[in-house]
Amino acid sequence: MSSAPDPIPLWLVAELTYTCPLHCPFCSNPVDFAHRGTELSTAEWERVLREARALGAVQLGFTGGEPMSRPDLEQLVAQARGLGYYTNLITSGVGLNERRIGALRDAGLDHIQLSFQDSTRELNDFLSSTRTFELKRRTAGLIKAHGFPMVMNCVIHRLNIDHVERIIELAEQIGAEYLELANTQFYGWAYLNRSHLLPTRAQLERADHAVAAARARLGERLRIYHVISDYYENRPKRCQNGWGTTFIVVNPDGTALPCHAARVLPGLEFPSVREQSVRDIWLHSPAFTRFRGTDWMPAPCRDCPEREKDLGGCRCQAYLLTGDVTATDPVCDKSPLHARVLEAIAHAEHESALRPLVFRAPENSLRLDQSAAATVGS
Amino acid sequence: MASISPDAVPRIARLYRFQWEPAQGAFVLLFPEGMVKLNEAAGEILRRCNDRDTAAEIVADLEQAFDSDDLTADVQAFLAEATDSGWVEWRTAGAHP
Numbered sequence: 280m281s282s283a284p285d286p287i288p289l290w291l292v293a294e295l296t297y298t299c300p301l302h303c304p305f306c307s308n309p310v311d312f313a314h315r316g317t318e319l320s321t322a323e324w325e326r327v328l329r330e331a332r333a334l335g336a337v338q339l340g341f342t343g344g345e346p347m348s349r350p351d352l353e354q355l356v357a358q359a360r361g362l363g364y365y366t367n368l369i370t371s372g373v374g375l376n377e378r379r380i381g382a383l384r385d386a387g388l389d390h391i392q393l394s395f396q397d398s399t400r401e402l403n404d405f406l407s408s409t410r411t412f413e414l415k416r417r418t419a420g421l422i423k424a425h426g427f428p429m430v431m432n433c434v435i436h437r438l439n440i441d442h443v444e445r446i447i448e449l450a451e452q453i454g455a456e457y458l459e460l461a462n463t464q465f466y467g468w469a470y471l472n473r474s475h476l477l478p479t480r481a482q483l484e485r486a487d488h489a490v491a492a493a494r495a496r497l498g499e500r501l502r503i504y505h506v507i508s509d510y511y512e513n514r515p516k517r518c519q520n521g522w523g524t525t526f527i528v529v530n531p532d533g534t535a536l537p538c539h540a541a542r543v544l545p546g547l548e549f550p551s552v553r554e555q556s557v558r559d560i561w562l563h564s565p566a567f568t569r570f571r572g573t574d575w576m577p578a579p580c581r582d583c584p585e586r587e588k589d590l591g592g593c594r595c596q597a598y599l600l601t602g603d604v605t606a607t608d609p610v611c612d613k614s615p616l617h618a619r620v621l622e623a624i625a626h627a628e629h630e631s632a633l634r635p636l637v638f639r640a641p642e643n644s645l646r647l648d649q650s651a652a653a654t655v656g657s
Numbered sequence: 658m659a660s661i662s663p664d665a666v667p668r669i670a671r672l673y674r675f676q677w678e679p680a681q682g683a684f685v686l687l688f689p690e691g692m693v694k695l696n697e698a699a700g701e702i703l704r705r706c707n708d709r710d711t712a713a714e715i716v717a718d719l720e721q722a723f724d725s726d727d728l729t730a731d732v733q734a735f736l737a738e739a740t741d742s743g744w745v746e747w748r749t750a751g752a753h754p
Binding site: 289334335338340363392430 | 671672674676678679680681685687688689690691692743
């Protein structure tokens with residue numbers, strides 16, 4: 280490494296639990312979540328929050344699973360706020376009742392991100408395998424009544440992308456300050472269900488126009504983030520702003536990862552906050568240093584003038600699509616395996632899904648093993 | 658571009674939190690799932706947007722602190738930009754929200 284200053288883990292993602300009442304088939308949790316170890320205790324999380332803050336972590340996302348299913352959430356929020364974090368609660372809304380939202384306000388929670396799966400009750404409830412659409416609307420009212428800034432999040436895919444205009448209208452109706460239209464990224468459950476979820480190019484283009492028109496109409500009133508699936512780009516995206524440079528995820532069992540999906544990568548031992556300090560993990564563990572910077576790159580990335588720009592793209596996507604963790608992300612059209620992405624797109628254009636949707640549920644997680652998940656669609 | 662009245666009183670807008678970050682050696686603005694790292698001049702202006710001092714008082718205070726005698730144009734330009742970005746809100750001096 281050069282003598283550049285140490286990177287700062289500005290973003291800490293605290294996945295408090297894998298318990299979730301919803302069963303979305305595009306969940307970013309690992310498909311083997313039901314095999315994982317016991318959840319960190321309150322005291323263990325408090326130590327993680329202190330140690331990460333000392334390194335400069337400042338944005339903190341409480342997520343899961345459904346973080347409301349942790350009864351100590353209010354206590355963790357209060358501690359985090361006291362340490363100087365900006366605290367974000369990322370929730371489905373289930374469990375966020377009048378009593379708990381008041382307690383979260385008192386604890387100093389800064390912001391709530393509320394997910395919807397669609398603008399219609401039918402599709403929202405189908406995709407989440409719950410009757411939660413009306414509950415989410417009521418929860419949005421509570422969030423506004425308690426004065427929180429609110430981000431509405433909706434994961435976008437083939438099944439709901441044609442509703443983008445109505446999803447934007449829903450965000451306006453519920454008074455969200457921000458709307459995140461998060462096109463599905465294909466890892467975990469979403470990768471398993473890719474043939475159902477990858478939109479066609481024509482669908483993406485229509486959605487793009489709808490977003491542009493809404494932005495022109497709404498201005499600063501509702502800010503819309505539109506995160507595109509990079510299957511339709513010809514250059515890859517950086518992994519979380521660069522592997523081990525900005526982002527640290529702590530799983531419910533204490534495993535620390537440079538991104539949500541990294542556990543699929545073979546040959547890397549991911550450290551646990553139960554065994555090492557966050558500082559040692561961040562600065563020195565092989566898992567966090569393995570793909571930091573550009574020294575690890577083989578050709579064609581090594582010789583590419585754009586290598587500092589995208590840092591070789593996403594390691595998980597490279598592995599899922601090529602079987603090689605050091606390969607150029609095949610989204611890049613300089614990758615010798617770029618055809619694999621084009622094949623997936625062609626498949627989305629011409630064929631209907633060959634397998635039923637697999638909903639995120641403990642029984643499905645127990646049934647699937649990693650190797651089966653990794654071969655689907657390749 | 659917003660126009661800045663010297664008698665109006667700025668404060669950090671409701672959606673934002675302003676604080677010093679020792680690890681970054683900088684003031685930052687925090688908002689839902691995001692952060693703006695501020696340069697020194699922006700940090701020094703925004704730390705004075707305290708819902709008490711007028712724009713003119715902020716200019717005078719900065720001129721004293723940095724031993725300079727004509728910061729009005731620079732500070733007004735920055736405050737106009739910050740207002741357009743939604744970082745800063747205003748009230749008229751004397752009026753309390």
